[in-house]
Amino acid sequence: MNKIDTDFLATLVAHIVAVARAHGDKAPSERELAEHFAVSRGQVRESLSILESMQIIERRAKSGIYLNPETAGLDSMALFARAGVPLMPRQIFEAVELRKIHEIKAAELAAMRATGDNHARLRDILDQSAAQLAKGEGLHKLDGAFHLEIVRATQNEMFYKLCQSFYAAAEQRHAIYFGKPERNAKSHAEHLQIFDALIARDAILAQALMNSHLGGAQSYWTELLEEQKAANPLIRSGA
Amino acid sequence: MNKIDTDFLATLVAHIVAVARAHGDKAPSERELAEHFAVSRGQVRESLSILESMQIIERRAKSGIYLNPETAGLDSMALFARAGVPLMPRQIFEAVELRKIHEIKAAELAAMRATGDNHARLRDILDQSAAQLAKGEGLHKLDGAFHLEIVRATQNEMFYKLCQSFYAAAEQRHAIYFGKPERNAKSHAEHLQIFDALIARDAILAQALMNSHLGGAQSYWTELLEEQKAANPLIRSGA
DNA sequence: CGCCCTGAACTGGTCATACCAAAATATTGC
């Protein structure tokens, strides 16, 4: 466990959340954490600095460390996911809505601006997806790659970076979503359609296809949450 | 200069960028930085942890610290801005495009979902803007607040957080943009129109008004960059 | 002259210890 790797950060967050359950609660002191994880206080402080910069915690001088999950920014989502903090339905719906906002527009722009490289990478991802699908394996990683590549094809680097951090936090969701095998095939088929529209540089069509692709995801989530409410430990009810 | 405050981080980044100009260049060693800023190595390490978590730098064990500005994520933008790293036209155009993607949709959703609280806060911001305008003061801070409040009115918390970090990085741009006095009055007038559309819950109109509001900004930036190219130290040419 | 090898200097990663002052808590005195 060298350096401040993400795993340690996630473990730390998990422990802090386990101790201080509610917003504003006090977390263990630096010295306690150091002892608990058998590392030096310096290591703990470095990690806490990062968590504080993400606004996951607040460090009040001479007082203590306070959990701050509600004010935490976007970059913290990936960490919470790794730490095994349960997803809340509200977060899922918000994320899907955000994806629609981003990616419908991304599809439109990508149809107009995609380079040959973008097309090649998309084709490659789809080939891999087909192979995985044939082997009966889930393709939630490749799904993320496909959508992200479309954003990259907008040639807006900032847009790409934004969606990158967004997708980093989405793996937990994706894993749940692609848990049902039939989703994989359906998703892949829709990706192929979108790809064709991008190749044809048909912005209107690409946009429409992405809209229905994500719209499908939206309604599928609704079903999923209905039937798995309280059954799936990764999804916690409540707002 | 206690704790790891943002100012210190910005100063650190500024210094590192000053020494290691290009992507991949070596930054001063931890010990050098500690001496230069007259702080302990521990402090430097805490700061560097944060910078590394933002992917602004890369720390290679036993080798050194390497500047990494190109892979840096969104959350780093605010820091670069504070550090006085010049804006590049490309970044400005990308940011404006992103704003259009976000806020046109936000205006639509806000028209449908805004609460009384949202309306009240917007009205308050507009009142303050009018007052500032009457005093002849610039209102670039209030502009950000107005736009951010519209995003909040979508009731999508994740959306709000995303735009929050986005706006935190935009102050430098805003300050330049609102440097010209005539922008302030024009912007305020357009805000009032948008506000009316939100109150009337006219999603179509709100969307259209936001589109032209941001479209105006887009073309204004084009002018601004043309006439100030190389003249304004805050804007560096090159891609 | 050029190349390889070697050793010293440098570097990030880690730990232990100590001190400070403010905050939080326990204790005392009334």
Added chain:
DNA sequence: GCAATATTTTGGTATGACCAGTTCAGGGCG
């Protein structure tokens, strides 16, 4: 029971040390 006081806890900071790869200058050899 409450207010004043003493004690403990806590984050913030600094110093110094050790480890083991990395880097690089310098020496030796072909």
